[in-house]
Amino acid sequence: MQAPDKAKPVRRLHPCLRMGYRHPTMTAPQPIPPATGKLGVLTPGMGAVATTFYAGVLAARKGYARPFGSLTQMGHIRLGKRTEGRNPLIKDFVPLARLEDLEFGGWDAYSDDAYTAAMKAGVLDPRHIEGIGDELRSIVPMKAVFSHRWVKNLPDVDNLKDEGGTHMDKAEALMEDIDRFRTEKQVDRLVAVWCGSTEAYEEPQAVHMDLDAFEAGLKNNDPNIAPSQVYAYALLKMGVPFANGAPNLSVDIPAMEQLAVEQGVPIAGKDFKTGQTLMKTIISPGLKARMLGINGWFSTNILGNRDGEVLDDPESFRSKEVSKLGVLETILQPDLYPDLYGDLHHVVRINYYPPKGDDKEGWDHIDVFGWLGYQMQIKVDFLCKDSILAAPIVLDLALFMDLAARAGRSGIQEWLSFYFKSPHTAPGLQPEHDLFVQQAKLLNNLRHMMGEDLITHLGVEYYEEY
Numbered sequence: 001m002q003a004p005d006k007a008k009p010v011r012r013l014h015p016c017l018r019m020g021y022r023h024p025t026m027t028a029p030q031p032i033p034p035a036t037g038k039l040g041v042l043t044p045g046m047g048a049v050a051t052t053f054y055a056g057v058l059a060a061r062k063g064y065a066r067p068f069g070s071l072t073q074m075g076h077i078r079l080g081k082r083t084e085g086r087n088p089l090i091k092d093f094v095p096l097a098r099l100e101d102l103e104f105g106g107w108d109a110y111s112d113d114a115y116t117a118a119m120k121a122g123v124l125d126p127r128h129i130e131g132i133g134d135e136l137r138s139i140v141p142m143k144a145v146f147s148h149r150w151v152k153n154l155p156d157v158d159n160l161k162d163e164g165g166t167h168m169d170k171a172e173a174l175m176e177d178i179d180r181f182r183t184e185k186q187v188d189r190l191v192a193v194w195c196g197s198t199e200a201y202e203e204p205q206a207v208h209m210d211l212d213a214f215e216a217g218l219k220n221n222d223p224n225i226a227p228s229q230v231y232a233y234a235l236l237k238m239g240v241p242f243a244n245g246a247p248n249l250s251v252d253i254p255a256m257e258q259l260a261v262e263q264g265v266p267i268a269g270k271d272f273k274t275g276q277t278l279m280k281t282i283i284s285p286g287l288k289a290r291m292l293g294i295n296g297w298f299s300t301n302i303l304g305n306r307d308g309e310v311l312d313d314p315e316s317f318r319s320k321e322v323s324k325l326g327v328l329e330t331i332l333q334p335d336l337y338p339d340l341y342g343d344l345h346h347v348v349r350i351n352y353y354p355p356k357g358d359d360k361e362g363w364d365h366i367d368v369f370g371w372l373g374y375q376m377q378i379k380v381d382f383l384c385k386d387s388i389l390a391a392p393i394v395l396d397l398a399l400f401m402d403l404a405a406r407a408g409r410s411g412i413q414e415w416l417s418f419y420f421k422s423p424h425t426a427p428g429l430q431p432e433h434d435l436f437v438q439q440a441k442l443l444n445n446l447r448h449m450m451g452e453d454l455i456t457h458l459g460v461e462y463y464e465e466y
């Protein structure tokens with residue numbers, strides 16, 4: 001047998017790398033029309049999160065503040081090989097609406113304008129609101145479609161649409177609102193982000209299972225149709241992309257998925273990933289990557305804002321609990337790793353504690369084990385500001401949903417899972433909860449939209465021999 005010729009190293013270049021990697025199933029992307037003209041951002045719900053979002057954008061526009069926490073405004077994206085040094089800002093890479101071109105509107109069960117609502121929410125220092133007071137005062141809520149059957153702990157609501165008539169009548173009234181807003185503000189495109197209270201938990205019912213059943217339910221006032229679903233129907237019918245920031249069902253029902261595809265409109269959800277769940281989806285993938293076991297994760301929160309008051313009702317809390325509990329199970333895969341995660345006790349508690357206001361405090365006590373089963377503990381005490389974490393998510397979702405619509409995408413936008421506690425996926429598809437997998441997915445979607453090579457992090461192309 002002949003000895004291999006050691007003097008001549010064999011150089012094998014993987015065909016993918018010679019040609020530039022492109023996933024075989026991907027078709028060439030269509031050019032995306034530019035974001036010309038004004039983008040209207042509608043928020044059903046004008047409470048703490050929505051007003052902090054408006055105020056932040058208005059302040060950034062005037063140069064009073066920087067949009068920290070927003071990937072669309074602050075983030076860069078790597079293109080091509082690391083050696084190419086191409087790292088543009090995301091907003092320079094994909095055609096996004098500019099902050100200057102946003103117009104805000106919304107609905108709320110209370111008649112307070114955005115200035116008054118922001119003052120009452122108490123998230124922002126009044127000194128920071130004064131400079132943008134006139135702009136905030138001009139954002140006046142449209143009358144809400146609301147029911148105490150779905151949100152109990154909101155007393156003395158004073159800004160509701162006529163309570164007579166069917167769900168369909170209310171959907172039509174919302175469509176008129178949307179049309180009026182479009183004309184009055186002269187916006188070219190619209191997107192909606194649900195920032196309303198968390199509605200009571202409910203499993204999907206027969207009326208949610210297809211569009212015909214849902215439309216019949218709207219006409220005969222089916223009690224299983226929640227107000228958020230009436231908004232979602234009206235917005236999708238009007239061709240407005242809809243993202244859900246709360247944990248209740250809205251567009252994640254077959255009827256709405258069907259409507260979104262039929263109308264060619266993007267949908268996404270649900271439940272903004274902020275605070276404790278953000279921490280959970282940062283920490284748990286790291287522990288799992290190192291094959292460290294976890295046998296207990298106790299999470300408790302105290303918060304004192306209106307959201308906390310709504311979540312004090314067990315039915316609204318149930319929606320939140322379901323959305324928070326799924327995260328660890330999906331990341332840790334106890335079926336695949338029964339020795340590490342098969343006996344995990346995961347408990348989530350939220351307590352309404354008014355003195356905290358919007359400054360939520362979330363404690364995590366994590367029981368971890370390692371080599372030879374030795375026990376360790378991790379304690380996290382996150383003194384966060386809920387709406388400060390949520391506001392940039394509203395901005396990014398509004399801009400990315402508008403981008404998705406211009407890119408011709410419709411239906412479920414799973415690439416925006418990055419922003420949600422309970423990502424909406426195709427039926428039967430396990431969501432990705434790991435924040436870094438979600439980030440990679442989002443960035444690769446942007447590269448794909450713009451016809452750039454996807455980044456696999458394989459890395460062999462930097463070495464002569466492998």
Ligand SMILES: NC(=O)c1ccc[n+]([C@@H]2O[C@H](COP(=O)([O-])OP(=O)(O)OC[C@H]3O[C@@H](n4cnc5c(N)ncnc54)[C@H](O)[C@@H]3O)[C@@H](O)[C@H]2O)c1
Nearest residue numbers: 045047048049108109144196197198246272274306307386
């Ligand atoms: N702040 C966060 O970090 C965070 C994270 C995840 C999810 N969320 C969710 O975002 C939503 C908004 O949070 P928030 O702190 O702004 O709450 P908030 O109570 O300050 O504001 C919600 C507003 O929605 C209004 N509302 C309720 N039902 C409505 C309806 N049917 N139509 C129109 N308006 C309606 C209420 O009157 C209230 O003003 C909540 O569902 C919350 O659970 C917030």
